[in-house]
Amino acid sequence: MMSNGDSQSISLKVLVDKDKNRVVCVESNEDFVDVLFSFMTMPLGNFIRVAREHSIEDHFGCLNNLYESVENLDEKHLQSVKCKDMLLRPRSAAEIYCMNLKLNFVNSDTNEYYMCYYDHCFGPYYNARCHCGRVMGCARNLEVQGHVPPDGGVFVNPTARLMITDDFHVKPISTTSILALLSKFEATDSSTREERTINIGRDKVMKLLSCSLTTRAPFSEIILEPAIDKSSFDICHEKYGPRSMNQLQRAVDATKNETKTTLNLIIRKSSNRALYAEANEDFVNLIGSFLTYPLGYIFEKLPCLSLRGCLDNMYKSIQDLDAKKFLKSEEIKAILVNPKLARGLALHNQLISIEEASYPSHSTASSLFNISSGGGLTRPVEAITGNGFFRGPFLVTDDLTIMPLSLMSIVCFMDRFNISHSDILEQEVTIGVEEALCLLGAALVSKTALTDVFILKESKQEL
Numbered sequence: 001m002m003s004n005g006d007s008q009s010i011s012l013k014v015l016v017d018k019d020k021n022r023v024v025c026v027e028s029n030e031d032f033v034d035v036l037f038s039f040m041t042m043p044l045g046n047f048i049r050v051a052r053e054h055s056i057e058d059h060f061g062c063l064n065n066l067y068e069s070v071e072n073l074d075e076k077h078l079q080s081v082k083c084k085d086m087l088l089r090p091r092s093a094a095e096i097y098c099m100n101l102k103l104n105f106v107n108s109d110t111n112e113y114y115m116c117y118y119d120h121c122f123g124p125y126y127n128a129r130c131h132c133g134r135v136m137g138c139a140r141n142l143e144v145q146g147h148v149p150p151d152g153g154v155f156v157n158p159t160a161r162l163m164i165t166d167d168f169h170v171k172p173i174s175t176t177s178i179l180a181l182l183s184k185f186e187a188t189d190s191s192t193r194e195e196r197t198i199n200i201g202r203d204k205v206m207k208l209l210s211c212s213l214t215t216r217a218p219f220s221e222i223i224l225e226p227a228i229d230k231s232s233f234d235i236c237h238e239k240y241g242p243r244s245m246n247q248l249q250r251a252v253d254a255t256k257n258e259t260k261t262t263l264n265l266i267i268r269k270s271s272n273r274a275l276y277a278e279a280n281e282d283f284v285n286l287i288g289s290f291l292t293y294p295l296g297y298i299f300e301k302l303p304c305l306s307l308r309g310c311l312d313n314m315y316k317s318i319q320d321l322d323a324k325k326f327l328k329s330e331e332i333k334a335i336l337v338n339p340k341l342a343r344g345l346a347l348h349n350q351l352i353s354i355e356e357a358s359y360p361s362h363s364t365a366s367s368l369f370n371i372s373s374g375g376g377l378t379r380p381v382e383a384i385t386g387n388g389f390f391r392g393p394f395l396v397t398d399d400l401t402i403m404p405l406s407l408m409s410i411v412c413f414m415d416r417f418n419i420s421h422s423d424i425l426e427q428e429v430t431i432g433v434e435e436a437l438c439l440l441g442a443a444l445v446s447k448t449a450l451t452d453v454f455i456l457k458e459s460k461q462e463l
Contacts, residue, residue, distance in 0.1 A: 009199040010035070010102055014223060017185060019192040023166045023219040024185045030156040031102040033170065035205060037155045038101055039212075040315060040336045041094035044298075045087055045291035050105070051210055060213060061444045062400035066287060069402040076391070077404055082125075083389040090292040091124040091342040093357030094335050100154050103202050105209065113140050125344030136343075140371050153328060155336060160326040167216045168310040170317035172326065198223065213309040259349045260432045261286070265454055267425040274398045274450035275424075276413060281392040284402055286351055286436055288389050290443055294339035297354060298444065305441050347388055351436035398450045400443055429454050 013027045026032075048067040051060055070087050078084055098104050114136035115122040123136050152158035161173040163181075171177045182188050200208075204222055211218035261282040266275045277283070298305065299315040315337065323333040340357040393405040395413070403409055413419075431439075435453060442449035 008103060009201040012198050012200055014196045014198055014219070015187075016194045016196055016224070017187040017192055018194050019189075020185075020187075021220075021224055022185075022217060023223055024187050024193070025166065025181055026164045026219055027162075027173070028164075030153040030158045030160065032200070033156045033160075033162050033164070034154040035101055035103050035105070036164065036168075036170070036314060037318060037336055038094070038098050038105060039209060039311060040296035040299075040318065041092050041098065041294050041339045042105065043090035043092055043292050043294050043342075045090045046092070046105075047209075047213070047295060048291070049088070050206060051213060053206070053210075061442070061446055062449045063290065063443055065397075065399045065401045066443065067291060069400075070288060070291070073390075073402070074404075077394075079387060079389055079391060086125070086345065087288055087291045087389060090345060092294065093340050093342045094294075095124070095342075097154050097332075097335070103205055105202075105205070114138060115140050123343030125342070155327060155332050157326055157328055162326065164219075165313075166219045168212060168218065168313040168317075170314060170321070172321075211309070212311050212314075213307070215308075216310045218310065259351055260430055261351070263429050263431060263454075265427045265429050265450065267427060267455065268419060268423055269425050270423050272455060273448070274455055275417070275419070276395050276397045277450060278405055279392065279394045279396045279402075281388055281390050281394075283431065284390045284392055284394045284396065285347055285388040286431070287396070287400055287402070287439065287443065289345075289347055289350070289352075290440055292341055292345045293354065293440075294341075296336055296339040298440070300338060301352075301437060302441050305444065307444060351431065351433055352440065353433075396450070398448045400449050427454075 010028060010032045012032060015024045015026075016022070017024050044063060045067060048060060048063050052064065052067075067088065070084060073084070075081055075084070092098065113122045113124055114126050115138045116134040116136050122140060126137065126139075156162070162170055163173050163177070164170050165181065166185075171181070187193055207222045208218050211221040215221055261280065263280075263283050264278040266277065267273070268275050295311065296315060299312055305312075318333065318336050321327060321333070323330045327333050327336075340355045343356045346354065346356045394402050395405045395409050396402050397413075414421075429435075438453045439449060442452045446452050
């Protein structure tokens with residue numbers, strides 16, 4: 001009997017190397033590629049939520065600790081009751097497109113939007129500012145029209161023919177590309193190859209997404225049984241482990257103002273490791289906002305960052321695709337490779353430069369959706385947009401666990417790790433754009449983010 005998660009499915013043709021028990025590549029229509037491409041627009045908070053559902057959150061740096069901290073935080077330490085939901089279930093700027101996906105993983109559990117009183121534009125958060133400068137306070141429901149999109153496809157041109165390799169490279173189908181792929185995977189012997197047709201539903205795609213965070217062969221992981229023999233893979237695992245922060249590409253925008261914040265870092269002298277930081281609201285807003293960043297933004301800003309999985313291959317593939325031939329438009333390509341925040345999530349004076357998305361006008365939205373008044377909806381909770389999410393001060397541990405700063409939180413921390421006062425060093429550090437980007441990278445690949453960014457980095461610079 002088919003589960004609810006598999007009530008909708010997409011057919012895939014899978015080329016398998018039977019000798020090596022691994023998937024060589026997958027072919028499907030635009031429906032499946034659209035679903036995979038939508039991952040680039042998914043905020044990190046939603047990635048963590050999916051990862052937790054499949055018990056692989058430990059493979060995602062410090063972000064699970066950050067997510068769980070926000071989840072457990074009392075509302076009195078938040079700017080509004082809406083802030084927790086904004087961080088744990090952040091809305092995607094691309095969800096109006098993803099509503100048309102055959103399997104949608106990006107949208108929230110609501111189709112509520114808000115428009116300004118002149119119906120110029122709309123966004124997902126009540127009382128956020130629209131592009132015309134007015135407050136978005138008119139509730140609207142957006143329902144997908146059955147015939148939309150009329151020409152098929154959401155991101156991918158429906159006439160495009162694409163294949164996806166086991167490690168998430170997406171390539172146009174041609175004789176040259178197929179021969180090169182067979183040679184690369186050492187699958188040139190026709191007697192060892194087998195074509196299979198499978199149906200993949202929501203549950204399997206969720207597992208595929210989870211595996212793509214931790215392995216270079218997610219298709220083989222979820223399709224083949226018994227489990228694949230990873231020892232047969234020609235992979236240098238060290239290449240995909242955490243890198244030191246000085247290897248991150250410096251993605252500092254020269255035109256950005258020099259906004260900075262400070263942090264009181266508590267260091268254990270005997271081990272030269274950060275224990276925790278006494279942090280103001282600015283710093284906690286910075287690391288909390290990481291949960292709202294779409295995955296594609298990470299690959300854009302930190303192209304040298306090594307995650308353990310293979311989603312970076314997909315990002316690079318989208319970059320390389322000719323938008324005129326394989327995607328719906330240049331604008332659609334920009335949504336995938338340069339994703340933005342949903343309107344209402346950006347902070348004032350943010351250290352990391354990330355823009356809010358421009359939503360379609362009311363007239364454009366009307367051509368895509370059935371728009372109805374949201375007058376019957378429950379009273380919306382105002383989102384405190386721009387002013388931050390938290391009320392501080394806070395204690396932030398080396399692995400980015402956050403908790404309210406108090407006498408007892410400090411004493412309990414010292415007692416828990418049996419730390420003597422003579423082994424403590426306090427150091428004030430200044431955080432600018434470069435440090436913020438390094439911290440974002442460390443949050444994704446390391447379990448000791450504060451040490452990596454503020455101690456190990458400084459030690460290497462002194463050499």
